Amino acid sequence: MTLYDKVMELSKRRGFLWPSFEIYGGTSGFVTYGPYGAILKLNIENMWRDFFIYKQENFIEIETPIIMPSAVFEASGHLEHFTDPIIACLKCEKRYRADHLIEELVGVSVEGLAISEMNKIVKEKDLKCPDCKGDLGEVELFNLMFKTNIGAYKGDVGYARPEAAQGMFVEFKRIFNIMREKLPLGIAQIGKTMRNEISPRKGVTRLREFTIMEVEVILDPEEINNCPAFEKYKDTDIMLLTASLQQKGEPPVNITVERALEERLIDNKWLAYFLTVSKNFVKSLGVADDKIRFREQLPHEKAHYSKQTIDLQVYLDGQGWTEIAGHAYRTDWDLSRHIKYSGVDMRVFKKADTPLTVRKLVLKPSKATIGPDFQKDAARVIEELNKLDAAEVKRQLTTQGFIEVAGKKLTSKHIEFEEREEVVKGKKFIPHVIEPSYGADRLVYTTLEHAYSEKEGRIILKLPVKLAPIQIMVYPLVERDGLPDVATQIYRELLGEGFRVEYDVSGSIGRRYARADEIGVPLGITVDYQTLEDKTVTVRDRDTWRQRRVFISELVNILKQFFEGRIYFNQIGSPVDTNLE
RNA sequence: GCGGCCGUGGUCUAGUCUGGUCUAGGACGUUGGCCUUCCAAGCCAACUACCCGAGUUCAAAUCCCGGCGGCCGCACCA
Numbered sequence: 001m002t003l004y005d006k007v008m009e010l011s012k013r014r015g016f017l018w019p020s021f022e023i024y025g026g027t028s029g030f031v032t033y034g035p036y037g038a039i040l041k042l043n044i045e046n047m048w049r050d051f052f053i054y055k056q057e058n059f060i061e062i063e064t065p066i067i068m069p070s071a072v073f074e075a076s077g078h079l080e081h082f083t084d085p086i087i088a089c090l091k092c093e094k095r096y097r098a099d100h101l102i103e104e105l106v107g108v109s110v111e112g113l114a115i116s117e118m119n120k121i122v123k124e125k126d127l128k129c130p131d132c133k134g135d136l137g138e139v140e141l142f143n144l145m146f147k148t149n150i151g152a153y154k155g156d157v158g159y160a161r162p163e164a165a166q167g168m169f170v171e172f173k174r175i176f177n178i179m180r181e182k183l184p185l186g187i188a189q190i191g192k193t194m195r196n197e198i199s200p201r202k203g204v205t206r207l208r209e210f211t212i213m214e215v216e217v218i219l220d221p222e223e224i225n226n227c228p229a230f231e232k233y234k235d236t237d238i239m240l241l242t243a244s245l246q247q248k249g250e251p252p253v254n255i256t257v258e259r260a261l262e263e264r265l266i267d268n269k270w271l272a273y274f275l276t277v278s279k280n281f282v283k284s285l286g287v288a289d290d291k292i293r294f295r296e297q298l299p300h301e302k303a304h305y306s307k308q309t310i311d312l313q314v315y316l317d318g319q320g321w322t323e324i325a326g327h328a329y330r331t332d333w334d335l336s337r338h339i340k341y342s343g344v345d346m347r348v349f350k351k352a353d354t355p356l357t358v359r360k361l362v363l364k365p366s367k368a369t370i371g372p373d374f375q376k377d378a379a380r381v382i383e384e385l386n387k388l389d390a391a392e393v394k395r396q397l398t399t400q401g402f403i404e405v406a407g408k409k410l411t412s413k414h415i416e417f418e419e420r421e422e423v424v425k426g427k428k429f430i431p432h433v434i435e436p437s438y439g440a441d442r443l444v445y446t447t448l449e450h451a452y453s454e455k456e457g458r459i460i461l462k463l464p465v466k467l468a469p470i471q472i473m474v475y476p477l478v479e480r481d482g483l484p485d486v487a488t489q490i491y492r493e494l495l496g497e498g499f500r501v502e503y504d505v506s507g508s509i510g511r512r513y514a515r516a517d518e519i520g521v522p523l524g525i526t527v528d529y530q531t532l533e534d535k536t537v538t539v540r541d542r543d544t545w546r547q548r549r550v551f552i553s554e555l556v557n558i559l560k561q562f563f564e565g566r567i568y569f570n571q572i573g574s575p576v577d578t579n580l581e
Numbered sequence: 582g583c584g585g586c587c588g589u590g591g592u593c594u595a596g597u598c599u600g601g602u603c604u605a606g607g608a609c610g611u612u613g614g615c616c617u618u619c620c621a622a623g624c625c626a627a628c629u630a631c632c633c634g635a636g637u638u639c640a641a642a643u644c645c646c647g648g649c650g651g652c653c654g655c656a657c658c659a
Contacts, residue, residue: 005652013592015611025632025649072636082659088582128630145658156620162659197656200582206658264636303659437659478617506612510620517620529618545620576619 003317007449008203010459016040016448016454017204029200029208031441034196036519039469039500041444045190045213045286048438048465052188052215059186059215060179063485064167066192069150070157075332075341077165078145080099081304087122087139098139102127113280115139120278146194147469160194164471168216169334173346176218183223183348183431184270188215191439198291204445211440216269220350221432225269227407234258239293240265240310247411249415252293265296267308267329274436278312282324285447294433297326305333314446324442332430343515351426363390369414381406390417451520461520461542471563472501473516479505479529489529490537490552497556517542523562523569525555541569547576 003302012018015034018480019026032221033041053059087098098118105127118139121127127136145199146160161167168175168187172393178184191213192218213390235259241252242265257267257272275294282292297309304565331448339346360539374381388405396403402411451463474482474491484505491503504512509526514523526547531537537555538547550558550573561567 009592018602020651022650024630026651028650078659087583142657195659197658201652203651221636292597301658305659309659327658375646398627456620473620477619480617481617508620508622510622515618515622527620 001319003449003452004203004319006459007445007452010452010461010518011037011448011576016519017444019203023177027357029197029206031204031207036469037314037444038375040447040463040467041211041440042065042224042448043467043469045211045440047284048178048190048213048281048443049188051215051277051284053186055433056186058082058179058184058216059180059188061188061190062168062171062175062322063189063191064164064171066160066194067148067150067158068161068166068170070159071341072166073145073159075337076169077304077337078162078166079143082144082162086142087118088137093131098122110339112313144195144197145197148494162195163193163437164189164191164212164214165216165330165334165437168214169338172218172335172338173344174202176346176348184217184219184348186217190214201389204441205316209443213438213440215436216330217274217434217436219270219434220348220429222433224434225329227269227273230257230273230276233273235279236276236279237292241293241295245297245298246295248299252295264312270434271308271310271327271329274434275295275310276438278325278327282312282314282446282466285467286450286462287314287446288450291450293321295321295323300356303328305330307429314450316446318450322446323439324446325438327415328435328437330433330435332432334433336430346430348431349426349428363388363393363415363417370410373414374408376502377406377408381408381493402504404436415564446453458514458517460542462515463520463522465522465563466522468522470516470519470521470560471499471523473512473521474501474503475512475524476505477507477526480534481529483527483529486531488527490525490527490555493556494559495522497560499559512571513540513545523559536573539572544569548573548575 014036017033019028020030020032021027049061051300053061070079071080072461087101097278101356102121106121106125122139124218145162148158148160150156150158160197172187174186176185181438182444190211190213192209194209197206197208200208210443217532230397237254237255238255238257238260239252240260255263257266257276261269262264266275279292283289291314293313295311295313297306297311300307309327309328310321312327313321313323322441335346338344367498370381382454393403393415395417397412402409403415406412422423447463447467450460451461453460453462463469472494474487474494476487486505487505494501504515506512507515513524522542524542526538528538530549532554535552536549537552538549539558540547546569554573556573558567562569562572
């Protein structure tokens with residue numbers, strides 16, 4: 001049994017996660033999170049919030065719809081780029097990217113060609129399957145976005161978002177205003193995303209519906225190397241596999257992010273900074289240093305919007321290095337596309353440190369002469385004239401004596417010029433975007449796999465304390481002599497104090513400890529006979545099976561300190577002599 | 582999507598080739614009871630399965646076909 005199988009077996013048996021719709025035979029690419037998995041996932045998401053939102057300056061979280069009208073994806077480029085033209089061989093059924101095949105066999109670029117035009121080329125040039133020489137079928141479009149209709153009429157086409165990012169870009173103007181127009185601004189979102197994958201595999205690593213956690217860090221491109229937060233983390237070591245190393249077939253290098261930046265292996269400082277945030281985040285999920293590396297995407301792998309993308313990979317049993325995050329430098333692609341397609345100006349104004357006074361030549365159409373001379377064309381002439389550069393107009397008038405505007409000849413009597421002083425207070429620009437993007441579901445699996453361990457034939461899920469779905473189990477040592485009453489009381493008190501706690505009385509004490517270890521409960525509280533004498537209970541540590549003895553009256557306080565990370569297990573109460581020590 | 586292998590209680594599995602003694606066996610688990618003073622103890626009882634659908638046959642977990650799902654490889658992969 002591989003580690004992957006063991007982790008999935010445990011997940012299913014204990015209720016972390018399993019394939020959905022099993023009673024109807026299942027449909028691949030979908031998972032259900034059970035009682036422990038749902039909390040585990042939530043805890044991971046909250047930890048992500050800590051690292052990527054709460055500990056960053058001017059970073060906030062929003063929530064936008066999953067279904068979006070097609071206009072959004074026309075602008076974002078997903079309708080065009082998330083769609084692959086596919087052609088299949090009728091004989092051997094091998095499938096090809098139609099555009100790639102045509103370019104290869106005919107040697108012409110088919111970029112932007114419609115499907116019908118590609119089909120025409122295939123027929124005219126009588127293209128055959130390069131593999132078996134069989135006939136080719138029709139070119140078909142395969143778009144990875146789920147399509148739907150919004151409302152009752154067929155006209156309004158909508159798509160399920162393939163990434164959360166577009167929600168942030170579409171709402172940028174208002175959010176920027178609400179956040180009092182400060183850059184850098186981080187806009188984060190955690191939510192469901194859908195991609196109609198051709199063949200989802202490997203359980204949770206390739207889903208059709210998954211939770212994405214993204215931050216769009218919106219910055220002034222001129223400030224992209226001004227990242228104060230970076231200083232604290234610049235010495236962070238990373239294992240980096242650059243595109244060029246991959247092309248040369250060489251292994252990754254270990255390098256500090258600062259050095260990588262100096263050697264221009266990372267495009268800019270903000271991108272470098274988030275690599276360090278990512279590394280620290282993934283470590284806090286319990287993944288060891290040497291199981292974390294960064295891999296730059298090769299030019300042909302990059303998304304249409306990306307200047308540089310560096311994935312974070314973790315090493316997983318059975319499937320090797322697996323992407324769990326991408327860090328993309330999206331430049332101004334998204335915002336400029338939405339500005340263009342929506343017609344809404346989402347540029348940001350930046351005040352200059354010192355306003356500049358510039359002398360500028362402006363032209364003034366002389367309406368008194370243009371009106372009578374051009375009659376009903378006058379309005380159009382004035383409009384066109386205003387678009388022209390004053391200096392250029394003046395030059396033409398002096399060199400050739402006239403200028404042609406909207407098909408009309410204008411002379412100097414039609415235009416007046418004026419020297420004006422203008423104060424330039426700042427500049428308007430389209431901000432750039434750095435995007436760390438995480439797959440929450442892969443993180444859940446990663447966390448489970450790295451927490452999985454075996455000891456004396458038993459499974460212990462060594463989840464980081466902060467992530468454990470259940471924090472505490474409460475047990476009576478045996479089910480008699482009033483021990484359950486005391487235990488139940490403690491259980492209810494802890495529930496009331498806000499701990500995630502369960503009570504377990506069924507089976508021998510060893511069996512109950514074993515059950516708790518399998519779902520990764522960090523602490524177990526056992527009420528025994530000594531409890532009846534001196535009002536103390538034992539606290540058991542999941543990882544070492546050691547126990548400490550604590551007064552019931554101090555329990556809540558001590559447990560709070562433990563789960564807040566302020567004390568370690570061996571600082572709890574006093575040691576217990578058990579037959580294990 | 583293609584090819585190979587595979588699909589039996591909650592989990593792991595025996596049985597499938599060679600159809601009938603399979604009202605499907607075991608182990609672990611879960612629940613209830615008894616017992617029990619710290620790491621899956623014991624005893625009793627209960628629970629839960631042949632992936633779905635059609636077909637061949639007197640008879641199908643077993644053979645055939647289709648679907649769904651899983652693993653591996655190829656292809657695809659923001």
